Amino acid sequence: MADQPTATERFIQGVLPENPVYRQLLGLCPVLAVSNNMKAAVTMAASVTFVLLCANVVTSLIRNLLKPHLRIVVFTLTIATFVTIADRILAAYLYQMSKTLGPYIPLIIVNCIIICRCEVCASKQSVFTAASDAIGQSLGFALALSSIAAIREILGTGMFFELRVLPAAWPDWVIMALPPGAFLTFGVMLAAINWISSNK
Amino acid sequence: MTKKEDRFTTFEKAAGKLNVASSPHLVDTAMTTRSMMIDVLISLAPVILMSVYVFHWYAVKQLLICIASCLAAEALFTRMRNKPFSLLDYSAVITGVIIAMSMPGTAPWFVSVIASFVGIGIGKSVFGGIGMNIFNPAMVGRAFVMIAFAGYLGASGYEDAGSLVDAITQATPMDIFKQSGVVPSLSVLFWGVTNGSLGETSAIACIIGGVYLCIRRTASWEIPLGVILTVAVLGGIQNIVSPDSGWTVLHHLFGGALLFGAFFIATDPVTSPLTPKGKFIFGAGVGAIIMLLRLFSGYPEGVMFAVLLMNALTPLINRWNVPKPLGEH
Numbered sequence: 181m182a183d184q185p186t187a188t189e190r191f192i193q194g195v196l197p198e199n200p201v202y203r204q205l206l207g208l209c210p211v212l213a214v215s216n217n218m219k220a221a222v223t224m225a226a227s228v229t230f231v232l233l234c235a236n237v238v239t240s241l242i243r244n245l246l247k248p249h250l251r252i253v254v255f256t257l258t259i260a261t262f263v264t265i266a267d268r269i270l271a272a273y274l275y276q277m278s279k280t281l282g283p284y285i286p287l288i289i290v291n292c293i294i295i296c297r298c299e300v301c302a303s304k305q306s307v308f309t310a311a312s313d314a315i316g317q318s319l320g321f322a323l324a325l326s327s328i329a330a331i332r333e334i335l336g337t338g339m340f341f342e343l344r345v346l347p348a349a350w351p352d353w354v355i356m357a358l359p360p361g362a363f364l365t366f367g368v369m370l371a372a373i374n375w376i377s378s379n380k
Numbered sequence: 381m382t383k384k385e386d387r388f389t390t391f392e393k394a395a396g397k398l399n400v401a402s403s404p405h406l407v408d409t410a411m412t413t414r415s416m417m418i419d420v421l422i423s424l425a426p427v428i429l430m431s432v433y434v435f436h437w438y439a440v441k442q443l444l445i446c447i448a449s450c451l452a453a454e455a456l457f458t459r460m461r462n463k464p465f466s467l468l469d470y471s472a473v474i475t476g477v478i479i480a481m482s483m484p485g486t487a488p489w490f491v492s493v494i495a496s497f498v499g500i501g502i503g504k505s506v507f508g509g510i511g512m513n514i515f516n517p518a519m520v521g522r523a524f525v526m527i528a529f530a531g532y533l534g535a536s537g538y539e540d541a542g543s544l545v546d547a548i549t550q551a552t553p554m555d556i557f558k559q560s561g562v563v564p565s566l567s568v569l570f571w572g573v574t575n576g577s578l579g580e581t582s583a584i585a586c587i588i589g590g591v592y593l594c595i596r597r598t599a600s601w602e603i604p605l606g607v608i609l610t611v612a613v614l615g616g617i618q619n620i621v622s623p624d625s626g627w628t629v630l631h632h633l634f635g636g637a638l639l640f641g642a643f644f645i646a647t648d649p650v651t652s653p654l655t656p657k658g659k660f661i662f663g664a665g666v667g668a669i670i671m672l673l674r675l676f677s678g679y680p681e682g683v684m685f686a687v688l689l690m691n692a693l694t695p696l697i698n699r700w701n702v703p704k705p706l707g708e709h
Binding site: 351355356360364367371375 | 460
């Protein structure tokens with residue numbers, strides 16, 4: 181496997197060149213659903229990081245035992261285990277946030293970023309590479325999610341992390357806090373990133 | 381310059397000499413985008429005059445802000461897409477006038493600016509500019525600010541006690557009726573000396589402008605006919621069901637933005653179906669959704685949402701109404 185990217189390459193690619201949201205268009209459900217304020221977005225990104233890191237490490241450890249026709253099932257069960265742990269931890273220590281995020285934490289099980297990383301990287305490469313890949317991809321996901329959440333929270337409520345950053349006279353763009361705001365912000369961000377990278 | 385472009389320019393040069401053109405082979409080339417848009421501007425004149433007469437400075441201010449921001453948005457976005465500058469076809473001006481006429485006079489300046497930029501940007505430019513948009517740009521812009529700043533566009537936005545005009549201090553007829561069931565007199569709705577969005581108050585101004593548009597064939601008469609017929613029929617049924625409400629068929633027709641929407645917004649040739657039958661179905665759909673929203677939703681008026689929803693169905697209506705080629709069974 182000489183042509184596989186190294187751990188450093190995996191890490192760098194995950195952050196921007198192969199950003200899971202803006203480049204691969206994966207895991208859009210949480211990006212659209214929990215991006216109307218920074219707190220929820222950061223909690224979501226942290227949960228995804230935990231699950232992705234653990235799932236990648238475990239998958240990489242058992243990669244020699246995987247049978248090709250059963251690998252997806254094994255990935256899903258591994259991911260489900262860690263999602264359950266994350267979900268219960270949130271419910272125990274951040275009850276209010278757990279209520280706010282509702283079904284979106286359990287839905288990490290079917291988040292394609294994680295299953296994609298297990299398939300592409302962890303099931304073929306060493307534990308160290310898989311871990312650095314997981315961290316890079318999570319960072320990319322956190323970056324994308326919080327960029328959208330920052331725009332939506334600031335325009336929608338004039339606040340950032342629930343602290344007022346715009347003057348009180350700011351007219352709240354209510355639409356930005358509602359679902360259409362997520363689609364519009366994501367579309368505009370995607371267009372902007374494509375525009376910038378095509379002008380390079 | 382790539383090879384493909386090279387060939388294209390040679391073809392264009394040859395076309396100039398040989399006069400090669402694809403169908404339709406129009407002899408009368410008088411009807412250009414620009415002349416159509418000028419027609420629309422002429423037909424909007426009565427509405428604009430009436431709004432200036434009723435709302436004075438408020439109407440002038442909204443018009444200036446909306447037209448200027450629509451032109452700026454058009455210039456900005458066509459430049460971003462490296463397309464030729466197309467301000468001279470007047471389409472952005474029309475969008476600006478329609479946004480202005482669909483705003484309440486007291487809406488703050490930034491609401492109009494945002495509506496214009498969203499309308500031209502998200503409503504038109506992202507789809508590929510003029511002629512490519514799926515949804516009516518003016519209504520996209522208005523829907524955005526309607527949801528974003530409901531307070532400035534809803535009933536409370538109208539009630540400005542410090543204004544010079546009497547009309548502006550009342551709630552709109554549609555709101556009063558929705559909230560307290562008081563029915564205004566028909567003549568007020570017909571002449572338009574009442575409160576509302578700038579262009580919607582006067583039924584007579586909309587009818588004069590709309591009839592001009594239809595006679596000039598800039599707008600297709602099937603669409604307004606479909607809207608008005610459907611609203612009349614559904615309004616009639618509603619009258620039979622609850623005869624003591626006092627809000628008659630004519631109130632439904634003259635009140636709110638119905639006539640303005642039927643003649644000036646729904647008739648946008650880009651976002652409405654192509655065949656006469658399709659146009660009638662489109663108009664009837666707009667009318668039906670307007671009545672649905674007026675009678676059963678929390679909003680007093682539904683023209684904007686009705687037009688946007690039917691815009692989404694336009695490709696489907698087109699597909700269902702493909703004309704049969706001559707001789708096919």
